[in-house]
Amino acid sequence: MRELETDVELTPAERDVIDVELAVSGDAQAFERLYRRHVGRIGGLARWLMGQEDVEDVLQEIFIRVWEKLHTFKGQSAFKTWLHRLATNVILRRRSERGTHEERYGGSEYDMARAQTGRATPGLKVDLEAAVGQLPEKAREVFVLHDMAGYKHEEIATMLAISPGTSRSQLHHARMALRQHLDG
């Protein structure tokens, strides 16, 4: 009998589908793989939407909720999309319970200027990740919700109580500020 050969690698999305299935049937290692594959990105979402405080606590809540809700994932969208939606719901609820976080995480036109010019200022060179944190609050929220979590402007408008036009405008300003920090 000839040996079976494998010459391709699974995509991250395919690995997610398999691990979700295994985790739903009780495989704790599969759940851990899902956690490790996604926790860094979800941590970024949490940090940029609600500030550094409570990030670890909210990550725990998110992934415990993922474990409890995993059986409801039907594969109609990518697992990453499903996870982002779940995580965003938890983060925004937590943020709402906590009240305004303006004072916890900056948000001013000064911040936009700082996000735009940080790279060019000697001694203040920041990378793209740090620059996201320096964006004004609304621009940062719209950027994270649209470009990272995959929400549409109409959805973001509802979530943040702004107009879709404002959401589009804030996204553009955020991208324009962040482009300064691209490598190369």
Place this chain on the structure above:
Amino acid sequence: MSDSWTDRLSAYLDDELSLADRRAVDEHLAQCEECRAVLSQLAGVRDWAEEYEGEPPREAVWNAISSAVRGDARHGDIVSLQEVRRRRSRMWRVIPAALAATLVLAAVGAGSWTVGRATAPTREILVTANPMRLITTTSPGRSLLVAERYGAAIAQMEQALFANGDQLDTATVRILRQKLIVIDRAIAEARQALADDPGSAYLADHFTNMMRRKLALLRNAASAGVTSS
């Protein structure tokens, strides 16, 4: 380059402009190198956001999550039968998919496991047995990687199950062994068929699905051990 053009570049990038506006931006981009450069940078930012992986938090976060979802089960282990029993109520709430599979598999006669190259795949049964989306592939190599992943889980599950065989009643063990014989034969046939025709995506999918069914059978046996106690 002017603000009136750059202001439209994000919407252009996200394909949100009207056809007329898009054509206007296309025409402008054709003659404006600066705007092309800005557009490229905006796309770079969007791609960075799409691919951003971030840094993992402290290991204590996973330890807390692991403890919460698995009680005091050892880190990284397949949940043992004893552990499953201790957390019975939680497990039954968390894995209704396994419950559904138990019912369906109970209704499937042992003979239906037997497969051959001329036999149509029992895809409907598999879909019912597991509500998750089936992985359908066009590449045999990709399917085999999927099968390998199931193989590792099967080996761990078999080891855990039979190490705790005394937890299962004799009737369950007898049925389990009969079904394992049948499905192992089906897996061997599927493997042989694939080895004879390694380029067949159909056979690769079929082989993978047999592995999935064996894993489902083992998981259901573990659940049966819980309910019989």
